[in-house]
Amino acid sequence: MGQSNLFIALLTLSCTLFLFSNSVFAQLKPNYYANICPNVENIVRGVVQQKVRQTFVTIPGTLRLFFHDCFVQGCDASVIIASTANNTAEKDNPDNLSLAGDGFDTVIKAKAAVDAVPSCQNKVSCADILALATRDVVVQAGGPSYTVELGRLDGLSSTAASVNGKLPQPTFNLDQLTSLFAKNGLTRTDMIALSGAHTLGFSHCNKFSNRIYNFSPKNPVDPTLNKTYAIQLQQMCPKDVDPRIAINMDPTTPNTFDNVYYQNLQQGKGLFTSDEVLFTDRRSRPIVNLWASNSAAFRSAFVTAITKLGRVGVKTGSNGNIRRNCAVFN
Template structure:
C-alpha cells in the first residue's frame, strides 16, 4: 500500500504547487473597464445553452483547439475568403457551429454595454464562455484568468501536427501536451472533457472494422459496446453521424468518462490508452473513484491551458468582430 499512498500524496501536491501565473493574466482583469463582463457573458452563454446542448461541448472543444494551435488568441474564430484559416483545416472543420455562435452572441452582448464596447477580447470571451458551459453541465465553476489579446494570424497549415489524434498512444499524448507545458495528469484531466463531447463514425471506425489482420475489432473495446457502435455506425454510413463520447451520461460533466475507460468503453484509442497503459491507469482509477479529485485536476489543467501562447502588447489586438482582424 505504500506506493499507493505515495501516489496520492504526489498527486495532491500537484494542486498545491501551481505554475506561476502569466504576468499578463489575472482574475478581475476588466474590473475597471468592464466590471459586469462575467455576468454579461454568463447570461448570453446560458441563453444559448438553453437553446441547444451542443453549445457546451462545442464551446469547450473550440477553446481547446484554439489554445493548442497558436495559443489562446481566438485565431480559430478568424475566417478567410480563400478558406485558408484554422477553421478550414480538416482537423477543425468538424468544430460545432454552436461553439462559434456562442462566442459571437456573448461578444455582441458585451458590446451592447457602452462601457465595455471593444474593450474585451474575443479570446477572453471564449475563455469565460468555456468556464460557463462546464458549470452549466454540472462541472466545476472556477475563476478565469483574463487579459489575453486576439491574434491576427490564422492559417490552415498551422493546425496540422498541433492537435491530438484519436489514434495516439500515451507517449504521443504526453509528448504533445508537454510541449504546451501540460503534465500527464493535466492531459488525463482535460481528456475528461469527452464526458460531454461527441465524435463522428469516421474517427473511430477502424477500431470496429478491420482493426488488424486477424482481428476485426480492437480487443481493448468492450464487446457489448463495440456491437452498439457497429449498429450506430455500419460500414457504409454517413460519416458525419454524431456519437456521444460518453454513452452513459452524455449531458453531464462528471467522472463517468473514467468509469467507462475501466470497462473498455473509451471511444477513441487515445481515450482507452489512458487505462490500458499502466503508467496512467492509477490516475484514471483515482478520477473514476473520486469526482472531487477529477474536478480539482480539471480546474488546474484548464487554467494552465488558458495560459498557452497568450498574446500581449503589439502581438495582438481587441477585435471589433471576432471573425476578422481590425
C-alpha cells in the first residue's frame, strides 16, 4: 500500500512538472484576447503609429525596451516599473539608463488607450502591450510583420540588482554572446538575427570610445574597424564629447529595418566589438554573409528569433498579474 501511494505520488508529481513546463507555451497564443478585448491589436497599433509620427526614436526605443525586459526576469514588463524610496527598479540599473523614454511612453499610452475601452479595462497586461508594440515598430520601420503570441502576465518584482550580468555588453566576444543567449533558450543563429536590430537606433559615444581611442597599446584604433569609418566616429565623438551625444548604429540606412547591418559588418562598420565579432569570428561569418546578400532569409530568421524571445520567462498564474499602471505594482 505504501509503495502504491508512493508510485501515485511520483506519477502525480511528474505529470505536474510536465504540465508546468508546458503551461507557458499553452498559455501564449495569438488569439488570447479574442473574447476579452478583441480589438487590442488595432488599438496598440494606432498608438504606435501616432507616436512614430511624433518621433522616430519610438521605433528603436520600443524594440530595445522589449529586449531589455525579456532578458531580465523574462518578458513581464518589469523594466517599466518606476523606482520608489524603498526600491531601485530595473530601469535605474546603469545598463538601462540609456533606454529611450519614448519606448516607455509608447507602452504607457497604449495601455491607457486599451483601458479606455470598458470591456478591455484591466484585462490586458503591460507585457503583452509591449510585445505588440515591438512588432508594430518593426513594421513601421519597414521590417516584417509577424504574429505575436499573447497571454503574458506582468511581473511582481523589479530590482536594479537583478539586471547585473543579464544583458550583453558592447565588448562581448562570440562565446560570451552565445552563452548569454543560450541561458534564455536562444541559439547562436537567434542571437545573430536579434543583433540585426542594430540596423535601427543609436548609441552614446562612451559605449565604443575604447575602439577609436585606446583599443590597445599597439593599436589605439581597433584594427577591425574600417579606417574611414573610424575617422568619422572620431569626428562625431571627440575625446571630450558631451556624454548625451548619440550617433546612429547603422551609418548607412539608420531609419530602415533592413539587412544593411550585415553588409556594414562585412565592411568593418560594426559599431560595437559585439557587432563586428559576428563577422570577424569564422564561426558566425557564414550567417552574416548569407543575410547580407539575402534579405528574405534575415527577415525570416528575425521573426523566428523575436518570437522565441517573447517566450522567455513568461509569468503565469500566481507568478504575475495585470497591472493597472504599467509603471507601478498593483
